[in-house]
Amino acid sequence: MSLKAQLKKDFSTLTLALMAVAIVLNIVLGQVVSLLKLPIFLDSIGTVLVALLAGPWAGALTGLLTNLIWGLISDPVAAAFAPVALVIGLVAGLCAKARLFRQWWQAIISGAIITVALSIIAIPVRVYMFGGVTGSGADFLVAYLLATGRDLFSAVLITVITNNLIDKVATALLAWAIVKGLPKRFTARFSRASAVTG
Amino acid sequence: MAAIEVQNFSYIYPGESEAALRNIHFEVEAGQLFAILGANGAGKSTLCLALAGLIPHLFHGEMNGNVTVLGMNTLKYGPSELAGKVGLVLQNPANQLSGMRYTVYEEVAFGLENLGVPSIQMPERIKKALSWVGLSELGDRSPYALSGGQQQRLALASVLALEPQVLILDEPTAMLDPKGSQEIFEIIHKLTQMGKTVIIAEHRLEWVACHADRMLVLKEGEAILQGKPAQVMTLPLLKEIGIGWLRYTEAAYLGKKRNLWLEDMPLPVTLEQAVVGFLRV
């Protein structure tokens, strides 16, 4: 199928409605997590859901827009990480395409792959724009790593990966479970969902 | 020519093996109020979507037969072409809000903007639509600060602003309280008096019995009954498929056995008919 036709198929009105809802899920599910006081954010779960149902481009756009919108309405800092969110959606969609989201253990592997991919973008943004710091407790790890003689770049690398690994694996697993649990009638409407539901 | 012609229409949703609708065949004359009855899952919503052209354009699946609305065959004309001629109102009021507009007034403008209506014409059309549904005073309110009934009326106004000749309503009162439902029914009645063709899929039989010109009863995807309310709603078949009779009909039927209802009087489907009938005895 030509690129234009594929894009048109991927961005049908149904996909757009899905993406709008997913953006909201990204923003709102963080509340559940803080309720449970777990060390994860779940702020990309909508992005991964869209990637699984509608493909990497839709997933990427969902991530990008989530951060831009959050930057517009609450915290402009989030806008700086919009490229990171884009990569999450893109890679999740590519993993699904590569048949890496069919079983639960594959979802875990995909979560790890997503973590590595997002770090490639997140680390430079962190280091060059924010001096390697997030304003949260994770920075103590950066401080410790610097104290043990590492340079800023590798200190941030280790921190970003450890911070995100659990969250992205949990996100990937949850998204997988949700897609598996959706009624067949719903997933049949999305051309890419068959890569996950089989 | 009839406003709506459905000829041997069948449809299977993508990925399913059972047809959602089989060999549906009926006509609706312009200006009529046509009701679609059926238990849950019988195919009412599917039929509504087909009449609005959303099937087959948005739901690919397998379609056979023809659905022609206002002379346009839905195989050729989709929702984009039908938008100013056919309106559709769904069950859930909140889902019909565009989510893009911060006031009721602007929400009604959404469809007008999409269809390229010149901006000088917009204020008048919006005011008209809001007055038809009784929301004229709430023009500045946020659509999300409305009650369910008000939101449904807003959904209706948004569609009416496009001045369709045919209006399809898929269980519009399913999620509303009695007051909200009553408001919707009153507006629909007004619309039929204005000459619009209205198709309504409904569970609340009382209103439909009073106001529908003709009705269609669906069972598991097939049309099993067609005709006027007085004919259709007194048939025992309705009870077998889970829709049931109205209490007036039931009362008169039981009354017949005890000589409280004249043998040759047709069974009533409205309160008035029941009263007249019982008084005769």
Add this chain to the structure above:
Amino acid sequence: MVSHFGIFLPGCSRLHRLHPLTKLTFTLAAVIIVFGGPGKWFSALVPGLIALAILASAGLARIGLRITLRILVPLALMLLFVHGLFSPVNQNFILQLAIFKVGREGVLYAVLVILRLTAALFSSLVLVLSTHPAHLVQALEEAGLSPRFAYLFGSPLLLIPQLSGRIQSIRAAQQARGLEIQGNLLRRVKALFPLVAPLAFSALVDVEERALALEVRGFSAPHTKTYLNALQDSSWQRLLRWGMLALAVGLLAKRFVWA
């Protein structure tokens, strides 16, 4: 909880009445200059001061400062802590705190980052505090952005409170069924799916109906879109936008190409 409008504050200042694209261009140009301009301290200070002056002219300086403090104070403290005490480039030490030594280079670096972030934040607030999100979306559409993508930008804003409210009712319902949300880690992890899944399912099920409602109102119609209220623009603003972009690109070039 975030309201529908986010941090936008309605007003009648000159800034409020500027075309959204002009403000957006200012933000982008300013951020580019702050992070990519020549002369580290100069590029960090000047756009930030200009942005602050603009905010002040619109009566938004106080709220702008409050928001900036809320976001930046944790970052600033951490920057000073991490770089002051542990930066690998620390050579000259200016202070002794218990067992830690505060290094001059680290502190200077931290201060530079803080200044840059402050300037960038002020610049974005020029846009965000004075522009209604719906107007920004309309401006992008008028400039050629497809209405389909404008929908993606515009509709989540109003949907957020809707879904947020559902979380509370789902939580109440699940707790009534015996779901435990406190306790050891395992129990809390187990509560994750029963809280997240119903929200996701109910939100996703609505997606289909939303798409239908959009279609029925001509969302995909090929007509050229018209607007109920047109946005005010002017030729000097258009000139200004190009000018700001040219300045930003020029300064970028000065730093990287002609260094």
